[in-house]
Amino acid sequence: MENILGRVLPEYIEGYGEVKPFSGAFNNLGIKSKKQVSVKCVAPSDVKLVESIKEALIKCEIKDGMTVSFHHHLRNGDYVLNMVMDEIAKMGIKDIRVAASSIFPVHAPLVEHIKNGVVTGIYANYMSGPVAEAVSRGLLKYPAIMHTHGGRARAIESGDLKIDIAFIAAPTCDEYGNINGVYGPSACGSLGYAIPDAMYAGRVVAITDNLVAYPACPIEISQEYVDYIVKVDSIGDPKGIVSGTTKITKDPVGLKIAKMATEVIEASGLLKDGFSFQTGAGGISLAVAKYVRDVMKKNGIKGSFAAGGITGYIVDMFEEGLFEALFDVQCFDLKAVESYRRNVAHQGMSASLYGNPHNKGAVVNRLDVMILGATEIDVNFNVNVTTGSDGVIMGGSGGHSDTAAGSKLAIVVTKLLKGRLPIVVDKVTTVTTPGETVDVIVTERGIAVNPRRQDLLEKLKETNLPIMTIEELKKLAENMVGTPEKIEFDDKVVAVVEYRDGTVIDVVRKVKE
Amino acid sequence: MKLRRTMLFMPGNNPGMIQNASILGADSVILDLEDAVSIDEKDAARMLVRNALSTLDFSGCEVVVRINSIQSDFGYDDLNVIARVKPDAILVPKATSDDIEEIDEILSIIEREEGFKLGSIKLFPLVETAIGLENIRETILASKRNIGVLLGAEDLTADMGIKRTREGNEIFYARNRVASICKAYKIDAIDTPFADVNDVEGLIEDTKRAKAIGMTGKAAINPRQIDYIHEVFSPSMEEIMYAKRVLKAKEEALKEGKGVFSLDGKMVDAPIIQRAENIILKAKLAGIIRE
Numbered sequence: 095m096e097n098i099l100g101r102v103l104p105e106y107i108e109g110y111g112e113v114k115p116f117s118g119a120f121n122n123l124g125i126k127s128k129k130q131v132s133v134k135c136v137a138p139s140d141v142k143l144v145e146s147i148k149e150a151l152i153k154c155e156i157k158d159g160m161t162v163s164f165h166h167h168l169r170n171g172d173y174v175l176n177m178v179m180d181e182i183a184k185m186g187i188k189d190i191r192v193a194a195s196s197i198f199p200v201h202a203p204l205v206e207h208i209k210n211g212v213v214t215g216i217y218a219n220y221m222s223g224p225v226a227e228a229v230s231r232g233l234l235k236y237p238a239i240m241h242t243h244g245g246r247a248r249a250i251e252s253g254d255l256k257i258d259i260a261f262i263a264a265p266t267c268d269e270y271g272n273i274n275g276v277y278g279p280s281a282c283g284s285l286g287y288a289i290p291d292a293m294y295a296g297r298v299v300a301i302t303d304n305l306v307a308y309p310a311c312p313i314e315i316s317q318e319y320v321d322y323i324v325k326v327d328s329i330g331d332p333k334g335i336v337s338g339t340t341k342i343t344k345d346p347v348g349l350k351i352a353k354m355a356t357e358v359i360e361a362s363g364l365l366k367d368g369f370s371f372q373t374g375a376g377g378i379s380l381a382v383a384k385y386v387r388d389v390m391k392k393n394g395i396k397g398s399f400a401a402g403g404i405t406g407y408i409v410d411m412f413e414e415g416l417f418e419a420l421f422d423v424q425c426f427d428l429k430a431v432e433s434y435r436r437n438v439a440h441q442g443m444s445a446s447l448y449g450n451p452h453n454k455g456a457v458v459n460r461l462d463v464m465i466l467g468a469t470e471i472d473v474n475f476n477v478n479v480t481t482g483s484d485g486v487i488m489g490g491s492g493g494h495s496d497t498a499a500g501s502k503l504a505i506v507v508t509k510l511l512k513g514r515l516p517i518v519v520d521k522v523t524t525v526t527t528p529g530e531t532v533d534v535i536v537t538e539r540g541i542a543v544n545p546r547r548q549d550l551l552e553k554l555k556e557t558n559l560p561i562m563t564i565e566e567l568k569k570l571a572e573n574m575v576g577t578p579e580k581i582e583f584d585d586k587v588v589a590v591v592e593y594r595d596g597t598v599i600d601v602v603r604k605v606k607e
Numbered sequence: 608m609k610l611r612r613t614m615l616f617m618p619g620n621n622p623g624m625i626q627n628a629s630i631l632g633a634d635s636v637i638l639d640l641e642d643a644v645s646i647d648e649k650d651a652a653r654m655l656v657r658n659a660l661s662t663l664d665f666s667g668c669e670v671v672v673r674i675n676s677i678q679s680d681f682g683y684d685d686l687n688v689i690a691r692v693k694p695d696a697i698l699v700p701k702a703t704s705d706d707i708e709e710i711d712e713i714l715s716i717i718e719r720e721e722g723f724k725l726g727s728i729k730l731f732p733l734v735e736t737a738i739g740l741e742n743i744r745e746t747i748l749a750s751k752r753n754i755g756v757l758l759g760a761e762d763l764t765a766d767m768g769i770k771r772t773r774e775g776n777e778i779f780y781a782r783n784r785v786a787s788i789c790k791a792y793k794i795d796a797i798d799t800p801f802a803d804v805n806d807v808e809g810l811i812e813d814t815k816r817a818k819a820i821g822m823t824g825k826a827a828i829n830p831r832q833i834d835y836i837h838e839v840f841s842p843s844m845e846e847i848m849y850a851k852r853v854l855k856a857k858e859e860a861l862k863e864g865k866g867v868f869s870l871d872g873k874m875v876d877a878p879i880i881q882r883a884e885n886i887i888l889k890a891k892l893a894g895i896i897r898e
Contacts (some may be wrong), residue, residue: 346830349830539630
């Protein structure tokens with residue numbers, strides 16, 4: 095069958111089930127139910143602190159076929175997922191589904207577990223590195239399921255994603271399970287992605303390298319959700335956890351794109367008092383923050399909030415009074431961690447609060463402007479951030495689709511050519527984010543506005559910005575580098591790309607070898 | 608009128624940079640085959656620049672190629688290859704009147720052979736020696752192709768045996784001479800680049816100094832310098848608003864049949880009107896105001 099975007103999907107996928115085709119970004123709202131959670135009650139005399147991960151696994155009654163979950167605040171410095179999976183493998187358990195909010199190169203040992211049948215399924219909002227390559231090569235028994243950040247929270251809350259045991263990497267924890275991310279050698283700040291796991295998993299295990307006296311305040315995840323606590327030597331490598339200083343790119347082409355994107359924001363009329371904004375942590379996206387900051391300072395604009403993963407740069411803007419508050423689902427550097435610890439208005443948010451379409455209103459719905467990246471964008475404004483130019487998985491939505499859907503103005507910033515490949519194409523390899531939620535694409539050679547946004551187009555025509563149609567933009571790129579040959583795929587589905595509402599927006603097929 | 612507030616130098620052997628030359632916002636780009644390219648890469652750079660000129664769309668950005676001196680082993684080959692793909696202009700290093708005359712002749716032959724309009728490839732002499740500075744008038748008069756002079760202060764101060772400083776007092780005379788003679792012959796006077804790309808304040812001050820004595824634009828060696836230079840060389844909003852008022856007052860005076868008129872209590876005469884028209888034209892060319 096085909097979904098509304100014309101993507102060909104199987105009706106049923108082994109290991110996934112029946113496919114609900116994507117039918118539009120806002121077509122699946124209405125009344126929704128949350129799942130019931132069973133709780134193993136704790137008596138006053140019970141002790142939650144256990145000796146080892148193995149003991150926790152035994153107490154949680156780990157068995158074949160279970161789903162275990164992890165969160166990715168420790169990013170490429172995370173030790174927890176590998177420690178737990180190694181223990182599970184040693185115990186001879188098989189057929190485990192790993193529900194990790196994101197998977198990074200540090201999780202390479204998972205590939206062995208995939209090969210020997212310990213791991214047969216993966217849920218992730220983003221994956222890069224050896225695991226993503228292994229999935230793309232078809233090594234995983236069942237197709238990986240790719241969520242959005244908000245979609246994962248939705249899936250957990252609704253019961254679509256049933257977590258048997260959640261493992262919380264806890265930078266600081268007490269013996270009764272109160273957790274925070276702001277203290278300890280592996281401090282990572284907000285624990286927003288772990289919150290749905292803690293609230294809805296069958297069992298919750300906190301793994302910490304900083305066990306402190308009860309109570310571990312400030313409490314981000316509280317004792318009422320946590321079954322067991324394990325103390326280990328280290329939960330992560332600080333070098334991989336924080337990206338260090340977040341620097342503005344010096345690449346003149348990137349800066350030009352960022353400057354033009356800022357002019358688009360100005361022309362939209364949204365950059366005024368009460369402005370709300372989100373952007374990514376690197377490259378062109380962060381450079382947009384720099385130019386937005388300049389305009390806000392110059393014109394004395396006082397914004398409402400900035401949201402998302404928070405960088406030191408956004409903290410600077412907050413501390414300069416350019417924003418009243420920050421909504422933080424994960425901290426990208428130590429400056430953000432420090433600010434999150436100190437400032438009450440630097441507010442933590444759960445993945446559900448951030449982007450779940452099936453709650454009573456997510457923060458993304460309150461965003462004026464969102465700056466997004468793209469690996470490819472097609473003439474219908476559909477964006478791919480899941481697969482690379484070789485068809486191999488190298489990312490995923492993360493918050494891409496959530497923020498695009500929620501924000502008033504979703505701007506894709508990208509170079510028109512990357513590594514001699516045109517970024518604007520007839521049809522993207524994989525649809526991550528539907529074109530109906532993307533308003534404008536800004537490249538160094540031209541800006542294209544989604545025809546759905548005639549209001550914005552009219553405003554931009556008043557400027558000196560190089561406005562053109564997306565077809566013209568595509569032609570411009572092709573005139574320079576030609577049209578690349580199509581990648582050939584097998585029929586085998588290696589990943590299912592779920593939209594934030596749980597419908598299937600696309601599938602990733604195995605690349606022909 | 609062509610705006611040349613900035614002329615951005617780019618190495619002629621860097622395909623990634625050349626590909627993006629036209630989108631960085633400079634009014635002109637100078638693809639460099641001379642100092643930016645080591646001896647063993649001269650041939651490759653020449654071919655790269657030739658191919659770039661014949662395939663890429665520089666979309667309105669003026670393309671100038673700095674060839675090697677025709678006194679060197681590479682200059683003639685540079686000229687012969689590059690002129691055939693018709694750059695807007697050739698930047699001639701350490702230019703003398705003899706060099707310019709000879710290049711003019713060669714260009715005329717190539718233009719005839721290639722069917723280009725005679726005289727369509729322009730020239731920029733680069734003044735970077737004491738003798739070049741003193742003979743600048745003859746150099747300009749050596750060819751009608753000359754559309755501007757670029758002052759190269761690093762080589763000039765080296766030739767003079769004096770120290771190049773952030774303040775640039777040592778090139779005060781050179782700047783004045785270039786600015787004055789260029790104005791006399793109605794061609795552009797392009798100031799030397801500011802070498803410290805991280806010193807924004809220094810760049811802005813240096814650009815202001817150059818503009819104050821009549822230089823019409825400035826060479827840049829990094830795309831990040833472009834906006835700052837443009838800021839200095841573009842008319843300010845205040846200037847534009849005043850110019851608009853002058854022109855409006857002029858129109859009204861014409862309607863009323865007045866030859867002389869005043870604005871804000873001051874008499875407006877021909878030079879003020881000329882200046883106002885120039886400001887509006889520059890503002891339009893710079894994209895500050897719309898047509």
